[in-house]
Amino acid sequence: MRNELNFSGGPGALPESVLRHAxxxxxxxxxxxxxxxxxxxxxxxxxxxxxxxxxxxxALLGIPDGYHVLFTQGGxxxxxxxxxxxxxRGCGRTAEYIVSGYWxxxxxxxxxxxxxxxxxxxGAPQQYRRLPDAGELHLSPDAAYLHYVSNETVEGVEFSExxxxxDVPLVCDMSSNIASAPLDVSRYHLIYAHAQKxxxxxxxxxxxxxxxxxxxxxxxxxxxxxxxxxVQARSVYNTPPVFAIYVLMLxxxxxxxxxxxxxxMAALNRAxxxxxxxALDAHPDFFRVHALRPYRSAMNVAFQLxxxxxxAQFLHTAAEAGFAGLEGHRSxxxxxxxxxxxxxxxxxxxxxxxxxxxxxxxx
Amino acid sequence: MRNELNFSGGPGALPESVLRHAxxxxxxxxxxxxxxxxxxxxxxxxxxxxxxxxxxxxALLGIPDGYHVLFTQGGxxxxxxxxxxxxxRGCGRTAEYIVSGYWxxxxxxxxxxxxxxxxxxxGAPQQYRRLPDAGELHLSPDAAYLHYVSNETVEGVEFSExxxxxDVPLVCDMSSNIASAPLDVSRYHLIYAHAQKxxxxxxxxxxxxxxxxxxxxxxxxxxxxxxxxxVQARSVYNTPPVFAIYVLMLxxxxxxxxxxxxxxMAALNRAxxxxxxxALDAHPDFFRVHALRPYRSAMNVAFQLxxxxxxAQFLHTAAEAGFAGLEGHRSxxxxxxxxxxxxxxxxxxxxxxxxxxxxxxxx
Numbered sequence: 088m089r090n091e092l093n094f095s096g097g098p099g100a101l102p103e104s105v106l107r108h109a110x111x112x113x114x115x116x117x118x119x120x121x122x123x124x125x126x127x128x129x130x131x132x133x134x135x136x137x138x139x140x141x142x143x144x145x146a147l148l149g150i151p152d153g154y155h156v157l158f159t160q161g162g163x164x165x166x167x168x169x170x171x172x173x174x175x176r177g178c179g180r181t182a183e184y185i186v187s188g189y190w191x192x193x194x195x196x197x198x199x200x201x202x203x204x205x206x207x208x209x210g211a212p213q214q215y216r217r218l219p220d221a222g223e224l225h226l227s228p229d230a231a232y233l234h235y236v237s238n239e240t241v242e243g244v245e246f247s248e249x250x251x252x253x254d255v256p257l258v259c260d261m262s263s264n265i266a267s268a269p270l271d272v273s274r275y276h277l278i279y280a281h282a283q284k285x286x287x288x289x290x291x292x293x294x295x296x297x298x299x300x301x302x303x304x305x306x307x308x309x310x311x312x313x314x315x316x317x318v319q320a321r322s323v324y325n326t327p328p329v330f331a332i333y334v335l336m337l338x339x340x341x342x343x344x345x346x347x348x349x350x351x352m353a354a355l356n357r358a359x360x361x362x363x364x365x366a367l368d369a370h371p372d373f374f375r376v377h378a379l380r381p382y383r384s385a386m387n388v389a390f391q392l393x394x395x396x397x398x399a400q401f402l403h404t405a406a407e408a409g410f411a412g413l414e415g416h417r418s419x420x421x422x423x424x425x426x427x428x429x430x431x432x433x434x435x436x437x438x439x440x441x442x443x444x445x446x447x448x449x450x
Numbered sequence: 451m452r453n454e455l456n457f458s459g460g461p462g463a464l465p466e467s468v469l470r471h472a473x474x475x476x477x478x479x480x481x482x483x484x485x486x487x488x489x490x491x492x493x494x495x496x497x498x499x500x501x502x503x504x505x506x507x508x509a510l511l512g513i514p515d516g517y518h519v520l521f522t523q524g525g526x527x528x529x530x531x532x533x534x535x536x537x538x539r540g541c542g543r544t545a546e547y548i549v550s551g552y553w554x555x556x557x558x559x560x561x562x563x564x565x566x567x568x569x570x571x572x573g574a575p576q577q578y579r580r581l582p583d584a585g586e587l588h589l590s591p592d593a594a595y596l597h598y599v600s601n602e603t604v605e606g607v608e609f610s611e612x613x614x615x616x617d618v619p620l621v622c623d624m625s626s627n628i629a630s631a632p633l634d635v636s637r638y639h640l641i642y643a644h645a646q647k648x649x650x651x652x653x654x655x656x657x658x659x660x661x662x663x664x665x666x667x668x669x670x671x672x673x674x675x676x677x678x679x680x681v682q683a684r685s686v687y688n689t690p691p692v693f694a695i696y697v698l699m700l701x702x703x704x705x706x707x708x709x710x711x712x713x714x715m716a717a718l719n720r721a722x723x724x725x726x727x728x729a730l731d732a733h734p735d736f737f738r739v740h741a742l743r744p745y746r747s748a749m750n751v752a753f754q755l756x757x758x759x760x761x762a763q764f765l766h767t768a769a770e771a772g773f774a775g776l777e778g779h780r781s782x783x784x785x786x787x788x789x790x791x792x793x794x795x796x797x798x799x800x801x802x803x804x805x806x807x808x809x810x811x812x813x
Binding site: 088089090093095096097098099100101106107109110113114115119120121122124125126127128129160161162163164165167168172196197200281283288289290291307308309310311312324325326327328329330331334411412417 | 451452453456458459460461462463464469470472473476477478482483484485487488489490491492523524525526527528530531535559560563644646651652653654670671672673674675687688689690691692693694697774775780
């Protein structure tokens with residue numbers, strides 16, 4: 088199999104130039120001559136890695152002053168707990184959650200341990216094929232916060248509009264579509280995203296947090312679950328995943344220097360999605376896309392073929408052709424094409440042509 | 451600076467052969483042709499990485515049946531909270547903590563959030579230069595557990611005897627000396643260790659946990675802080691740090707195949723420590739070792755020179771000679787030589803000779 092044809096749902100492929108730099112760094116960083124794996128997290132070298140990564144993310148995502156940028160561990164799963172510990176526990180309000188897929192359904196389970204939790208919309212009865220339209224959401228202006236997941240990796244549905252009420256803190260898990268397009272960070276109180284889709288390797292989780300929201304956090308909390316710990320320690324309270332953060336920095340450089348920013352990234356992502364959905368939509372009885380059309384994700388394309396035998400044949404011949412990562416998530420089966428930032432337009436075109444050919448032979 | 455002369459306190463140096471394999475894997479794993487950074491944690495390839503790592507650790511450390519082996523995130527700092535959440539919260543007993551250094555002093559701070567906590571010995575009044583002798587510990591047979599840190603990275607003191615009472619669950623943070631010597635796991639109910647000293651890169655934390663202890667854990671807990679979550683999901687509840695675990699596997703292979711197991715590793719570590727302490731002890735007025743002699747660590751040698759100017763000169767000329775990572779921890783200053791598993795006997799000999807020469811010139 089080949090890196091440039093890796094369409095994995097995550098951890099996702101990384102850009103070729105990032106892999107080359109990361110490979111060199113494993114044996115000897117240009118700056119120090121030492122392996123990145125043996126660099127102290129208290130070194131001035133690593134402080135500059137953290138600082139540059141933050142600067143690059145602030146520039147790329149347009150993160151305003153008044154927001155903290157943190158690098159943590161534990162993925163969204165740990166954020167599912169850290170969020171309500173800080174902002175629901177003891178506050179006397181209700182936290183609201185939109186459940187739009189396999190992933191977002193997990194978040195309120197953790198919140199219930201900390202306080203009143205209300206699911207304001209649940210896509211399960213419709214197999215998570217669609218998302219709420221604005222008029223369907225009956226939100227409370229008194230909620231502790233509204234939580235949603237901007238892109239559902241498993242089912243392939245993605246919000247195109249930002250939900251929420253102006254005066255309710257908005258919290259979003261952007262793990263699977265962060266940095267895929269320009270973003271209005273000022274609309275959010277808290278954003279988090281694990282790196283292993285669009286930002287880097289597994290092991291580091293980005294948190295973007297409004298300072299005035301942080302002031303409301305409950306106390307005391309376990310140190311590692313208290314956002315203040317990481318703000319005060321500037322992301323080195325304990326040893327962070329040095330290598331994962333270094334690669335995240337390389338990805339931010341790639342986004343800036345090779346892609347040219349998030350508007351250019353978004354244009355590429357739209358073109359990739361058009362190629363893939365175009366190939367699938369040409370044969371809708373053969374390629375059965377899970378998501379309803381208005382809610383389709385540009386990052387994850389979940390679909391099924393007419394029967395399990397054809398799906399097995401698909402995976403087998405795809406692997407022979409060098410394609411990787413096309414299995415659907417175990418919760419819904421079928422197939423999935425993930426088009427994260429590092430997947431090139433060329434790779435999407437190659438796969439689209441191969442899809443068409445596969446249908447011609449097996450349709 | 452040179453990897454083979456990296457004496458960092460952590461993240462520590464890794465063996466040369468491990469770095470070579472890791473470097474190749476960043477671009478293309480021999481088994482899959484894909485970058486390790488883009489491999490799915492649900493792939494059969496990664497399942498085998500987890501399984502082999504566990505098998506190798508069980509063989510190396512002699513982990514008996516009835517113990518779980520888990521790979522988690524968040525380092526010891528998150529374990530400081532996970533431990534009392536599971537085994538102190540609501541149990542009506544008191545957790546006992548030995549405070550023997552900078553690091554172990556942090557653990558009871560987290561335990562106090564969950565229940566009664568008692569510090570059974572505190573080395574702070576003696577600047578953490580020594581450890582408790584067996585007769586000094588007045589332990590309760592009714593404690594929820596006894597927690598200690600087997601090696602203090604900052605001050606360079608290391609337990610040579612295992613403390614505790616037979617009927618009280620013993621919990622140990624072995625982050626900075628795990629796998630440095632053979633171990634009787636059966637003496638413990640719970641062992642944890644972050645990887646970045648003796649086992650691999652930063653980002654993964656090993657947990658070894660007795661099953662009958664796990665049965666007593668409090669419930670419900672936040673999913674990521676509940677050991678049952680990781681047992682049931684076999685360490686893939688959410689996306690684990692794939693690369694860090696892969697490198698950990700490479701380190702276990704190196705320990706088995708190149709070193710020949712933990713008895714051989716211990717002999718090498720003793721020889722390394724003898725070389726370094728020997729060079730320092732030859733000039734005790736110049737090289738002032740922090741730890742009292744019976745408590746000295748084989749992993750971390752903390753010491754001071756007569757004045758700050760000489761220490762600055764030391765670091766400057768050491769860096770020019772290719773040595774890295776010799777700064778003392780910011781909490782006590784001075785200098786530190788860390789002799790983790792991957793530091794070779796040759797490197798220790800080179801540094802010992804350089805220490806002697808430095809003393810000759812500046813003493």
